Amino acid sequence: MKKDWPLWEVFIRSKNGLHHKHVGSLHATDAQMAIENARDVYTRRSEGVSLWVVESKYITASSPNQTESLFEPADDKIYRHPTFYSLPDEVKNI
């Protein structure tokens, strides 16, 4: 029998108050082993206080081909930014 261990993506919260951030991947038989391996591989120098692991096959990613249709519409909507609105200098605290 030869069966490769599945691939897991690893996310670390470096300290409370911050988001978990993707750091890389590793192989493990199950979630518990993935957490233990992630501890050994990615947090040998106090890099985090919390770990997330998720099997890579469950991640759905947007395709680079969709970049234009997904993200470019935001580029011409400058009225979504505060600097779009011109107010006189005399107005304070706004």
Place this chain on the structure above:
Amino acid sequence: MNAEQLEKTFQDKVDAEIRIEPRDWMPEAYRKTLIRQISQHAHSEIVGMLPEGNWITRAPSLRRKVALLAKVQDEAGHGLYLYSAAETLGVERETLIDEYLYGNAKYSSIFNYPTLNWADIGAIGWLVDGAAIMNQVPLCRCSYGPYARAMVRICKEESFHQRQGYEIMLTLCRGSEAQKAMAQDALNRWWWPSLMMFGPHDSDSPHSEQSMKWKIKRLSNDELRQRFVDVTVEQAHFLGIAIPDPDLRWNEERGHYDFGPINWAEFWDVVKGNGPCNRDRIRARRKAHEEGQWVRDAAMAYAEKRKARQTAAEAVASPTPVATYS
């Protein structure tokens, strides 16, 4: 877009210092070059554990022992970061390991030299890790995102490796005559192989130009080697030991140290598998891999059994709900 346009868009991104990420279009040759380079790098980290692991049980003090253990564990970690970066290019870990253990994949030839005594652990940390850092720092800006990010982590950790090596050398050089002689002997044996770590001269390195254009490589082999010589010579002076090169001298005009010719015949011989330890190294790695197979199989079987049990238990605890109407 046709292939030519895709290639142009790709090169424009690289030129504009926009990182290439796993799902982006990339030329097949770029992907292949990266897989080869990253996996060779990963294999080197893994095989690099062997010469140093040789001295863990014989470290002269507990302080040295914990440091060496941590360093060897880091090398394993570096290998894993790199395998994971290579896998983002669509290659399986198993395939990489197979090519390394049973195929033609290479690893850094430096690890085919033996560690004969404790001073070699100092020399490896100082020179081999020093040369590795010199090579790796520019790779933190490599055009391929996952490789560059792995290198950032690796470089942060390598600097402890080099400092612990230099500290070992310093302690020996400040010790008895015999200890200082050990340090000199280790430098004599590791100096030239360390210079070879930067690879052939630029004129004999056919892939370099393409790698530079793709910004996988930022500085040439000869530039990096020169930088290494310049900083290391000063460090040897501080230790009070001599670099084993009669041609080594400061060149005022160039602003660099000149150094003697490298024995490329030896380099290619080691690359081809005839170094002092090539056979031992590959034998040790194959043994570890093959004798660990049952452990990997058992762990997988156990995980599957547990999952099946859990699924069964959940089915009992919450049978399919029956719709109720009131």
